[in-house]
Amino acid sequence: MPENEETPEVVEESQEPATAQEAEGTEEEPFDRARAEAKIRKANQEAKSLRERLKELEPLARRAKELEDAQKTEQERLAEQLSQAEQRAQAFRQRAVRAEVRALAAAEFADPDDAHAFLDLDAFVGDDGEIDSDSIRDSLADLLKRKPHLARPADTSPRRPVPDRTQGSSGNGNRSSSDPGVIFAGLMDKALKGR
Structure with a gap:
């Protein structure tokens, strides 16, 4: 940074310590809308001034970074590039x-x-x-x-399904006696004949 430039000083305002009534709570004192709005306005003004100061200081910070980079020697820049290249190569x-x-x-x-x-x-x-x-x-x-x-399982070929002859109807039309359809038909015959 040039020597003739002055850096702005940040002035912090001291906050008022909490009174005994505020520490105990607001039970004794009713809510004062005007005072609350005044405190909010004051806080908003402080935030606004800080944002403005930040906007003013950002270009100065950017300029300081540029000057720092410009002051680096060629060897430092090359060492930095080398370390970045080594990290990429390792990855x-x-x-x-x-x-x-x-x-x-x-x-x-x-x-x-x-x-x-x-x-x-x-x-x-x-x-x-x-x-x-x-x-x-x-x-x-x-x-x-x-x-x-x-390890991979020894037999990875797809397994053929084993047919279950008890499922479905048989080819000759005969159903087994454990078939629910046959059982129901038998019950219905008995019920109708028993009339």
């Missing part, structure tokens, strides 16, 4: 490892997403940034030994 590396784990787990796991939840993904990235697929396979096999419930 991409983690996504690649997660995808590799998911792909290798798809053959043996019921839900491939479960595999990367139980493994340390950073352990599979070498110093050169390459992903060690053999290590992932070994870790997945070890995980299945420790937690066999994560």
Whole structure:
């Protein structure tokens, strides 16, 4: 900031301490609408003046930030850009490892997403940034030994339904005696003949 500019000082108004009657409550004193409206007006005026001051100070804060950025050395800017690039590269590396784990787990796991939840993904990235697929396979096999419930079921083929011959009508028209229709018909015959 230039030396000849003065920063405006923020003046805080002291608030009146609560009187003994206000501390006890307003039981003794009736509600005074005019006094309440005056307090509200005063609070609104203070809020308005603070908003105006904030609007005046925002450009100054923006200008100070620009000056601070301009004063940074080229090396500081490059270091900042480097750290941001390293963070992005780390995020991409983690996504690649997660995808590799998911792909290798798809053959043996019921839900491939479960595999990367139980493994340390950073352990599979070498110093050169390459992903060690053999290590992932070994870790997945070890995980299945420790937690066999994560494995895909052995028989995943769809099961054929087994026919139940007691259901439905038989092909020759004979119904079994446990058929509700036959039982009802028998009851109706007895009821009609018993008349």
